[in-house]
Amino acid sequence: MDLRTRVNTALKQAMRDKATTRLSTLRLINAAIKDQDIAARGETGDDRGVDDAQVLAILGKMTKQRHESARAYEEGGRLDLAEREREEIEVISEFLPRQLDEDEMEAAVDAAVTSTGASSIRDMGRVMAELKARHTGQMDFAKVGPLVKNRLCTG
Known part of the structure; x- marks a missing residue:
């Protein structure tokens, strides 16, 4: 339904x-x-x-x-x-999917970075777009942004 x-x-x-x-x-x-x-x-x-x-x-x-x-x-x-x-x-x-916990969010960020081939902070937009396409409603993107930035800066 x-x-x-x-x-x-x-x-x-x-x-x-x-x-x-x-x-x-x-x-x-x-x-x-x-x-x-x-x-x-x-x-x-x-x-x-x-x-x-x-x-x-x-x-x-x-x-x-x-x-x-x-x-x-x-x-x-x-x-x-x-x-x-x-x-x-x-x-x-009630109508939103289950929210991802911290570990699941980090795993999703890693998967998005890998699948987009992101290597620098310039690729943050592509990674965020990938995450939004796959996990809309499952995570707070205000919390995910710093995770992605940290992952791309530390490589």
């Missing part, structure tokens, strides 16, 4: 369960996917919409935004709003 179908199924179940927070988060996910569909249709004239990889990118972006918002709310003393952001993160995370 593709991600779009999983989100719609979860949305219907949340309606039946009257789970308001979950329902509003799933509606936000659906709206973000539809926005991307419309943008893609305008660019390519293609009516198929976004694929699972693009949906994963949307979900990853939504998660990152909520982490940043939760941090800002905590710094501002608004713990109630920070908690709401964390609840939304939990719902969004």
